[in-house]
Amino acid sequence: MTGSATRVYALHLAVIVALFVIQFALPAYHYGNVTRIMLYAVFAIGYNILLGYTGLLSLGHALFFAAGAYGAGLTAHWWGFGPIAALSAGIGAALLVSLITGAIVYRTTGVAFLIVTLMLAQAAFLSTLYFNTITLGDQGIVLSLPPIALFGASLPLADPMVKYNVALVAFALALLLSLWLLRSPFGRVLIAVRENEARTRLLGYNTALYRFTALVISGTLSGLSGALYCLLFGYVGSSFASLQYSTLPLLWTLLGGSGVTLGPPLGAAITHYLIDISSSLTSSYMILVGVALVAITLWFPQGLAGWFRRWKRA
Amino acid sequence: MTLLQTRNLTRHYGGVRAVNDVSFALERGEIRGVIGPNGAGKTTLVGMICGRVLPSAGSVQFDGADITRMQPWNRVARGIVYTFQITSVFKRLTCRDNVALAAQRHLTRTRGHRFALPQAMLDAAVDAALAAVGLTVEAERIAGELPYGHQRLLEIAMGLALKPSLLILDEPTQGLAPGDIVPFCDLIRKTAESTTILFIEHNLKVVLELADKVTVMDRGAILAEGTPAEIEQHPAVQQAYLGD
Numbered sequence: 001m002t003g004s005a006t007r008v009y010a011l012h013l014a015v016i017v018a019l020f021v022i023q024f025a026l027p028a029y030h031y032g033n034v035t036r037i038m039l040y041a042v043f044a045i046g047y048n049i050l051l052g053y054t055g056l057l058s059l060g061h062a063l064f065f066a067a068g069a070y071g072a073g074l075t076a077h078w079w080g081f082g083p084i085a086a087l088s089a090g091i092g093a094a095l096l097v098s099l100i101t102g103a104i105v106y107r108t109t110g111v112a113f114l115i116v117t118l119m120l121a122q123a124a125f126l127s128t129l130y131f132n133t134i135t136l137g138d139q140g141i142v143l144s145l146p147p148i149a150l151f152g153a154s155l156p157l158a159d160p161m162v163k164y165n166v167a168l169v170a171f172a173l174a175l176l177l178s179l180w181l182l183r184s185p186f187g188r189v190l191i192a193v194r195e196n197e198a199r200t201r202l203l204g205y206n207t208a209l210y211r212f213t214a215l216v217i218s219g220t221l222s223g224l225s226g227a228l229y230c231l232l233f234g235y236v237g238s239s240f241a242s243l244q245y246s247t248l249p250l251l252w253t254l255l256g257g258s259g260v261t262l263g264p265p266l267g268a269a270i271t272h273y274l275i276d277i278s279s280s281l282t283s284s285y286m287i288l289v290g291v292a293l294v295a296i297t298l299w300f301p302q303g304l305a306g307w308f309r310r311w312k313r314a
Numbered sequence: 315m316t317l318l319q320t321r322n323l324t325r326h327y328g329g330v331r332a333v334n335d336v337s338f339a340l341e342r343g344e345i346r347g348v349i350g351p352n353g354a355g356k357t358t359l360v361g362m363i364c365g366r367v368l369p370s371a372g373s374v375q376f377d378g379a380d381i382t383r384m385q386p387w388n389r390v391a392r393g394i395v396y397t398f399q400i401t402s403v404f405k406r407l408t409c410r411d412n413v414a415l416a417a418q419r420h421l422t423r424t425r426g427h428r429f430a431l432p433q434a435m436l437d438a439a440v441d442a443a444l445a446a447v448g449l450t451v452e453a454e455r456i457a458g459e460l461p462y463g464h465q466r467l468l469e470i471a472m473g474l475a476l477k478p479s480l481l482i483l484d485e486p487t488q489g490l491a492p493g494d495i496v497p498f499c500d501l502i503r504k505t506a507e508s509t510t511i512l513f514i515e516h517n518l519k520v521v522l523e524l525a526d527k528v529t530v531m532d533r534g535a536i537l538a539e540g541t542p543a544e545i546e547q548h549p550a551v552q553q554a555y556l557g558d
Contacts, residue, residue, distance in 0.1 A: 185431045188411065188415055188418065191407070196404055199403075202366070203472065204387045204391055204416075205387055206385065
């Protein structure tokens, strides 16, 4: 774990630099796609802290994504918050929802955890429909935000370059944070919880507290993704809280490789293009996505990044 | 000076009294062996000491404090460390990471540094624990690939890295090759210089050689207690172990 630290950080930094550089070469269409993928990647990284490292399978992460999105969208729409204030409100909302959710689910693991998270997320989804005077339901809220004022510069959110680089900064921060976290003593305990919780407890760790903390970090990162998604694309609606946004991060993580920091972002990218390409071929594109998922779980159970890592070692 | 004292400790499972009204004291610095047939309640007794099992009645005092209902991780903080009967290392992690989990627990508690423990400090603690059990060369190996005897040693290294004041070993020599037993006893003796040891053991020879004092349990109760010489002569022990 020690000797390879420099190499691991170098690899992650290289990915970030590469994403910065390719923006000058990408055609407009892919430019927008990569922007979205980087935001999804933040969500995926957040999800992976829970599934990949702590071993908790959540089926309710739409809750945190939507908390971030609504936290930002509602304050911008109703109270006129600017982009930075709305982003902070989104992160704050996600943090709060994570803390409450954590307090409810922290005694559960395994199937019970899966069911409770699913239930809470569905309750939140239905609430966004029920309180449609505030949320405008599934029609959603379209935002028109003022530009970001930063160091005297004015950055309009409609500018694709602003979108791309804001997403890149968020992605870089999330990636490096998760990498640092998981290589810290704290991260080692999360892995121990995943591997053998009973043993970890008898090594002197309050494992429920570690699971709780992992959930809060995971939920807040997911909320950051949701808040930015809402602000950069100027929209938030009930669909952000729907089951789809709970299953997508699971799909990304399994596809890319759980427990590998770069796996879920890779999974997010592949899924995005898979849906993109298959939807241009057929309207029932989810069939192709499904086939791809089955194939990957059959032949690459470690995910693509996991497979690559193994292949490189062999 | 008494380190550990149980009073009328009882645990029943349904109608079965696994441990029944056990009052038992452990002196600081001693090596105590616990013997008894299967089902005598040995593992349940130490389970109540380390917090894996909660008692139905009675109390446990450790180092002057009542720990009867304390959470297991807080007991570790107070110095009670348990190693499992069935080897329970993290099989997919390296030996170094296994020991680091224990070492960082002790270091973060005594020195802070929850998120950024200095690597050199951690490495030094891990190396020392691995060296103590003779596993230095295996440090980077995946724990699950080690032979069974070495996995047991790794368990001990994890225990040592927690700097226990009471180290509980549940059948430590079980599954060890006969040739590994003598070095293992040496290791325990060396460990006992800095900690109190309570161990459950089926191998009577090991118990008599290693323990300062032996507790004999049967059907949830203490049958006899004394020095190895006294215990060897005890009629009940003779009957149980020598088939008289």
